[in-house]
Amino acid sequence: MSDAAKSDSPPLREGKNPAHHRERSQINRDDLSPMMRHYVDLKDEYPHTLLLYRMGDFYETFLDDAVTIAQALELVLTSRLSGNNVGRVAMAGIPHHQLERYCRMLVGKGYAVAICDQMEDPAQAQGLVKREVTRVITPGTVLDEGMLSARSNNFLAAFVLAGNNWGMAYADISTGEFLTTQHSDRDQLAQELLRLQPSEVLFPTDAPDIQRLLRPGETSEYLPEGIPNQFCFTMRTQSSFTLPEAKQRIQQVFGVRSLEGMGCEHLPLAIRAAGGLLVYLEETQKENHIPLQPLCTYILSEYMVLDHQSRRNLEITRTSRDGTFHGSLLWALDQTRTAMGGRALKRWLLQPLLNSEQIQARQETISELSQNTAFRGDLQSLLQQIYDLERLAGRAGSGTANARDLVALAESLDRLTDLANLVADGKSEHLQAVQMVPSTLEKLGVRLRSHLHQTPPISLTEGNLIRDGVNADLDRLRQQAVSDQQWIANLEKDERERTGIPTLKVGFNKAFGYYIGISRAKSAQAPDDYIRKQTLTNEERYITPELKEREARIFNAQTEQFQLEYDIFVDLRSEVGEWAGLIRTVAANVAAVDVLAGLAEVAIYQGYCRPKMAEGREISLVDGRHPVVEKSLPPGFFVPNAAQLGTPGISPDLIILTGPNASGKSCYLRQVGLIQLMAQVGSFVPAQSAGLGICDRIFTRVGAVDDLATGQSTFMVEMNETANILNHATERSLVLLDEIGRGTATFDGLSIAWSVAEYLAIEIRARTIFATHYHELNELATLVENVANYQVLVKELPDQIIFLHQVHPGGASRSYGIEAGRLAGLPPSVIKRAKQVMTQIEKHSKIAVGLRKGSPHAKPPVNSGSKTVPAEESQQFELPF
Missing domain, CATH: 3.40.1170.10 (DNA repair protein MutS, domain I)
Known part of the structure; x- marks a missing residue:
């Protein structure tokens, strides 16, 4: 106690x-x-x-x-x-x-x-x-299986700042991933942290109270400006982040003389971040060696850029409303059978590729797997039998694996051979990567299976870990234990005969060891050589010198046996740890096959097509669908729509999309973005056919969100996000905007929306879908040649409207907002008055013509019926109250 x-x-x-x-x-x-x-x-x-x-x-x-x-x-x-x-x-x-x-x-x-x-x-x-x-x-140094999410990485990150330049390293010590990068745009540091969602972030500081851990939401004057405080931050001394010490530590850990092979020799901030992270691991893990993969340098420009707002709006890994997995893109696509594959798919979705050859290599594997249902089923069934090789190797290398971990590893290594045989005829690059199992790992699997019991206990100090025939001394001790146990069993029979007490028994108690028990009624018949040890209500317990001598021999042999088993196991675990790097390399290939097999499964059962990756900027979709919404609806309920953008002389760069509330404008925006993202992940896409050019960034501005913690209103957040888009978008970007300018006065909002649309179409020429209720923006298509109007159709009935969810060329003239209010349950008197006010406003409002007249890109005024509205008249607007 x-x-x-x-x-x-x-x-x-x-x-x-x-x-x-x-x-x-x-x-x-x-x-x-x-x-x-x-x-x-x-x-x-x-x-x-x-x-x-x-x-x-x-x-x-x-x-x-x-x-x-x-x-x-x-x-x-x-x-x-x-x-x-x-x-x-x-x-x-x-x-x-x-x-x-x-x-x-x-x-x-x-x-x-x-x-x-x-x-x-x-x-x-x-x-x-x-x-x-x-x-x-610490949050970033967790190794225990019960403290980790099987399908998510647990990243520990570290960063170093030098003005606008920064270096960052991150590692998952449970899987061995270890990467570093350096960049000159400080805004991208925050975006990388938000992408990785690290459990803990290290940063060097001159603060007197060093090695302090800041919990999520806790602020500190030492936390650099612009870094989101939603993570755990650990302030560290500057000494472990100096360039000479960091470089020496990396070389020492990985046994190299130069960092050229790791790609960071000339990236001092990246080196400092990686070295500081390694020092922290040594301090926290004590004697436990953490087998990290060799440091890998990555470049942000190698991947599509997705800022935090876009990831949130596109709901890639979590829904934006309540942050749940169910309803996200990852939920819709995840048909992986291993934890390794689940983590890999999540990484792929957050880092879409820019290299068309890599994209096509993934597509080839999906194509090959989707053409043979039986083969794909056998493959996924086999993958399901493979345990988490990455984390099993990590626990073995760190000395924390138990016997069941090594048995699981042995079974998984055995399955690798079956996997290689199954995909022996595979033609695509990713299938060929798992067609051969290194002989070292095959021998390791055989050794583990021959040494370890099939169902060992969790405890490593209570024996029953090692099979018979592995060690002669262990076999001798076990034989001795059997002999001693037989002696104990015979003792009861012999003593009953000697004493004439038929109820005499030989028992064992953890506190007193072996004893001879005689009922109180027969205790007078106990021989003189019995030594009373314990008196109970109904029983007297005795020992004899011979029994205690045998007991000591049994205990000593058992202790020696358990220690010998433990020593053999530790040697096995150390042997596995030496091959942790190779195991993880193989595991990465298996994870990729798992992801692609899952994507092939989705493609078949959801009717996806293989997108053609074009050289230009085109986005050409026939019957495109939203992958998540479609999966959430009964089969055949989702209404598909086409999308054409970015082809000179054929399709516009910017679409003005109008239509009523709840008609599907936001869904249409998101589905175009998700299809582009999925294509650059290497997946097939939900469409009848698709031709897509490589996109460097996807920007989204969808929904109304405020930030009360920093005192920013909904409209200010909207303007900040819009400014970020206009300052970073290129002609190879995809921009998806929904309701720009709706958070302020009508004139202000419409003016901002008009100018933003003009800037995107004319100055940047980014491929853009601009959803809005400002129908006046339809005029922009008559002024700018690469702008087109599209609308979401509705069917009007005398007492209701029916949303058709179909996107067609042309601009809508109404938003049906009052009808949406009626459907939401507003009182009839409110609906009636709203219609009266709307009638008066429509009579007096001439905003669109005024914007057209004031535009530097204006063409001759458009005839409205038989009368052209003068510019000075277009500025008149009065509320009818």
């Missing part, structure tokens, strides 16, 4: 600050007990962690940490006597067997946890039990 459980003070519930609670700085250390003094000294070494201190069957915390975890974990807060003149201090603890569960909760709340374990048996300790911090768990 823990000291917490034995405390005689009444427990204090979470949220109560006990009178005996004092901060560490308020206590005279000379007055503390040796144990508490050791705790406080360790806490000084890890000031910004929660220190879990092993005491018997519990991990205890004291002082400030006790109050923190009691509140964070909703535990009972109690107290403990801590020495002379100190009195009681706050204490809270957790059972040792629930360490993983509670650490997962603490890390999930943004805390770092230092684990202090007992390094010797308390029963054999002389004085204070030796304890050491064996690992530090």
Whole structure:
């Protein structure tokens, strides 16, 4: 029982600050007990962690940490006597067997946890039990399977700033991925962090309180401006981020003399970030070696740029409304069978390719897999039998894998051979990549299977790990154990015959070991050589010198056997760790095949086509569909639509899209963006046919969002996002805008919308779909040659309208907003008055002609019936009140 459980003070519930609670700085250390003094000294070494201190069957915390975890974990807060003149201090603890569960909760709340374990048996300790911090768990350094999401990476990132230049490195220590980059646009640093969604971010600072962890939302004067504070940030000393130290650390870890092969030799900020990250891993992981893949340098310009707003609006991995996986693009496309494949698909969707050869290589594999249903089914069935090779190799390399992990690894390595045989006739690049299993891994799998029991226990210190015939000494000890157990079994029979007591039994108790039990009624018949050991209500228990001698022999042999099994297992685990890099290389190839097989499955059952990747800027879609909405509806319910953009002389660069609310304008915008994105991922797309040029960026401005935390209104957020688009879009970009200018006065909003549309069409010539309720923008198509009007059709009936969800050429003249209000349930009197006001406004408003007259691109005025409206008359507008 823990000291917490034995405390005689009444427990204090979470949220109560006990009178005996004092901060560490308020206590005279000379007055503390040796144990508490050791705790406080360790806490000084890890000031910004929660220190879990092993005491018997519990991990205890004291002082400030006790109050923190009691509140964070909703535990009972109690107290403990801590020495002379100190009195009681706050204490809270957790059972040792629930360490993983509670650490997962603490890390999930943004805390770092230092684990202090007992390094010797308390029963054999002389004085204070030796304890050491064996690992530090921070949000970005989690390795335990139960604390990780199987289908998402857990990234630890680090960045270094130098003016507008920055370098960043990130790693997932559970999978071994380790990448770095450098860039000159500081805005892109925030976008990269938002793409990666790292669990923890390191950055160097001159702050006096270094190594401080900032939890999500916590601000600090030392956090660089423009960096989103939604992550856990750990401030670090500058020393570990200096160029000489960082470069030396990378070379030392990976055993290289130059960083040329890693592609970052001439990227000093990238080197500094990567080196600082490695130092942090060494400090937190202690003796555990983390087998990272060799550092890889990537360049942002190698991938399509998707800013955070576009990822959110397109709902690539999460829905924008409630942040759930269900209803996202990833949800619609994920038919992967392995955790590795699930993570790979997520990465692919967030980093679409710009290289048409890589895109076509993925398309070739999907095409090959989609043409043979039986083959694809066998492939996916086999993939489902492969465990998470990346993380299994990582746990083996770090020394945290258990026997079941290695058995799973052995089974997976065996499946790799089956996979190679299955795809032996594959023609595409990605299938050919898994057609050969390295002989080293084949031998490793055989060795693991021949050494390990098929169903070993989780514990590594209780035996039953290693098969018979592996080690002669282990076989001898097991044979001796069998002999000793037989002796024990025979003892009961022999003693019954010797004593004449038919109910005599030989039993075992953890506290006293082996004993001879005789009922109280027969205890007088116990032989003289029996030594009474324990008296119970109905039984007397005895031992004999011979029994105790045999017991000692059994225990010693068992201890020796368990230790020998453990040593053999550790050697096996170390051997696996040496090949972690090769295992992960193979795993990456398997993950790619898994992703492509899943995309082929989706393509077949959802009726997708293979897009033709064109050299120019064209977007040509026949019967395009929204992949998520279509999957959410019954078969055949989704109305497909065409899209034509970017082909000189054939299709416009900018489409003005009008139509009523809820008619499908936003869905149309998003489906064009998602089809373009899916094509550059290498996927087939939801359309009858598709011809698509490579797109460097996709920009979206959809929906009304405010940012109250920074004091920005909905309209200001809209203007900020619009400014970002206009400042970064190119003629190879795809811009999707919905309702620009609706957050301010009518004249202001219409003017902004008009000028934004003109700028995109004329100055940038980006491929753009501009959805709006400003029907006056339809005039722009008569002024600018690369602009066209499209509308979403409706069918009007006497008492209702029917949305047809069909996009056709031409501009809508009405938005049917009042009808939408009626459908939403506005009172009839409100609807009636709205129609009266609208009638008067339509009579007096001549905004469109005024905009046309004032445009620098104006053509001769358009005849309105038999009368041309003069420019001066077009400025007149009065409300009919």
